[in-house]
Amino acid sequence: TVSAVPILRTQKLTVRFDEFPAVRDVDLSIADGELRVIIGANGAGKSTLLDLLCGKTLPSEGEIWLRDRNITGIGEAAIARSGVGRKFQTPTVFKDMTVLENLQVASNRRVRVFQNLFDRVKPGPNDKEIAVAERTGLLGSLKRKASELSHGQLQWLELAMVLSQDPKIILLDEPAAGMTAAETDKTAELLLDLAGSHTVLVIEHDMAFVRRICETITVMHQGAVLAEGTAEEIEGNPAVIEAYLGS
Ligand code: ADP
Ligand code: MG
Known part of the structure; x- marks a missing residue:
């Protein structure tokens, strides 16, 4: 059964490093079983957003909710224990x-x-x-x-x-980074398979890969959410083309 309450939700999530807002006022809502992709240019704040979600970084403002539980500031270990699984860009095996x-x-x-x-x-x-x-x-x-x-x-x-x-929800930062074409293919298949049993939030910048695996895309730009929609909607959005895809 799919719950009406999002499995993961953020409200005005913000973090500043000195004065610089790396993530600004992000309202994110991830449904149960969703495979969500976050795209955006280098420095857009994608990895920092994942750092906030897994508790590695404390927000300056805003809240993070796992279902009906406010997990803001409870710490990285407690967040992991409550079902948020994070895979970092560099392997830690x-x-x-x-x-x-x-x-x-x-x-x-x-x-x-x-x-x-x-x-x-x-x-x-x-x-x-x-x-x-x-x-x-x-x-x-x-x-x-x-x-x-x-x-x-x-x-x-x-x-x-x-x-x-x-984990109840899996956070992945560029899972196909540095992979060969064959490995990338396999990773796309793996994510699609995972999406059948888990909620997955994945950062990715290769649009061909993104088109293959996702339903909803969130575009980040300068720390904020610029747009959200299907691959078609995103690729036809003038603001997204100007900020990200056009380059
Ligand atoms: P992305 O993953 O989208 O490429 P990041 O989240 O890594 O972007 O970085 C977003 C911005 O925040 C960048 O300008 C980066 O330099 C800055 N930033 C990230 N982490 C820190 C930190 N610990 N201290 C200061 N600035 C940071
Ligand atoms: Mg990054």
Whole structure:
């Protein structure tokens, strides 16, 4: 059942660095199960918006609501525990561990510190780890060291680690950055598959990629929301063309 209350909502969300407003008065409303794409030029405030949503950065003004709960200022760990999963642009996997061990750290089945000292018996994958690995194309790589993965596989592993934490909403910052054309294709398919079971908010600048994966686009410009609509509406919007697409 789809709730009428948006899963994620912001009200006049603003952050200033010194005097500079990196994000200004952003009112965002993400419905349950939505796959929303945020586009905008470099420096438009997209990553800072995600930093605010996951609690990494505190807003100067405004509010963030997860369903009917005001999560403004509750802190990054508490926000993560309440179901907001964030994948950063640069992978944060443990390179000296296997794919499976990384998934186990993410779901708290394994502690990171001194794990090699204490592991007499290495636990095999459970059903959930198998499902997550299958979904992200890593099932055949569970025993490989993360350091042996391709750039694309590393990105998928990080996404798999986010999925292992059972997020209600997933925030992705340029998930196809630096990928080959084939990896980008696979990532688009992965996001479409994810959208079937999760709410996803993704920053992306490649319009071909965006057209393929999304229903609603939010355009940011100089920290504020400039427009919102379908790819067709956005690409025909003179203000968007002038500020972003025309360049
Ligand atoms: P985008 O992701 O859309 O490219 P960012 O959110 O990274 O843009 O940055 C938006 C603006 O905020 C940029 O002008 C950037 O320099 C500035 N900014 C981001 N983070 C900080 C920070 N921690 N301190 C000062 N300025 C910042
Ligand atoms: Mg960015």
